[in-house]
Amino acid sequence: MKRIAIDMDEVISAFSSKCLQLFNAEYQTEYTPQHLQGKLLVELDPRFESKVNCYLAQESFFLELEVMEGSQETIRKLMEQYDVFIVTAAMEFPASLAPKYKWLKKHFPFLNEKNFVFCGDKSIILADYLIDDTPSNLDTFTGKRILYTAPHNISETKYNRLNNWEEIEEYFLSELVVN
């Protein structure tokens, strides 16, 4: 069975939406994901620089993230044909370790926790595919690289891009035919 490694933040969990929501509540701004297109949070508003670390240091931040639309259904289907791992960079924010685990068990109870990987540098990952929104994680990956569209990466042209979980499902069904 081919193995797919799937990132968490911005791929299965709505990371930047939560940042915008907390920031809007604090500063009475009205930023939406549309304002973020092609930008990092800090490029949208420099006040994010000091705030994001505060948000991420709170256990509740990761626990309360919304699930990306379609990810649960598609991952459940992919598991019939592929070995699915969740691979997330968690070491920069150790407060995220426990809530990320709890979030996965809550929203993806059909995944075996043995297939969770909390790491820092994803070049340690051995898999056939990596779906990630961060180009630098794809740079060092040895398998097939799939850039999952997020506001910050819309100008990136180096990788095969998929825009939503419907496209991911189609892609992996077609890969079954090819292989």
Place this chain on the structure above:
Amino acid sequence: MKRIAIDMDEVISAFSSKCLQLFNAEYQTEYTPQHLQGKLLVELDPRFESKVNCYLAQESFFLELEVMEGSQETIRKLMEQYDVFIVTAAMEFPASLAPKYKWLKKHFPFLNEKNFVFCGDKSIILADYLIDDTPSNLDTFTGKRILYTAPHNISETKYNRLNNWEEIEEYFLSELVVN
């Protein structure tokens, strides 16, 4: 730079010694690592079956583990010539995630946390070497496999075995000459 993945429990942290210590205190037994030779804890005393999970569920268990003799000095030296990652199976005991991170930062402050990997199934690890006391973790590894001697694995003959951190240092120095 070649990459070495190093297990935690029973390789850099004295896992079974701590289990024996807690058990001895509770049941007034006098088990030592010598009693454990060739056995799992539960084969030494069936009462371990129910106790070990209780021990591991406590955050303090992982925080208080002793450091394996020589591991700090040797890892510091290896880092001059190799890319060192710590790879530990933590997902079965999610209560271990935070204390394992804290323990590593306390006892191995010279390691970058980006090189920590908390996982379940180690077949996801891409490295040139894996040092591990658990044969099943070595079974699925694609690089060079090194069995680190622990009481439970002394009858295992399948893998290149190293008995202590002095031997690890010698082995990796000689690998530099070979490569």
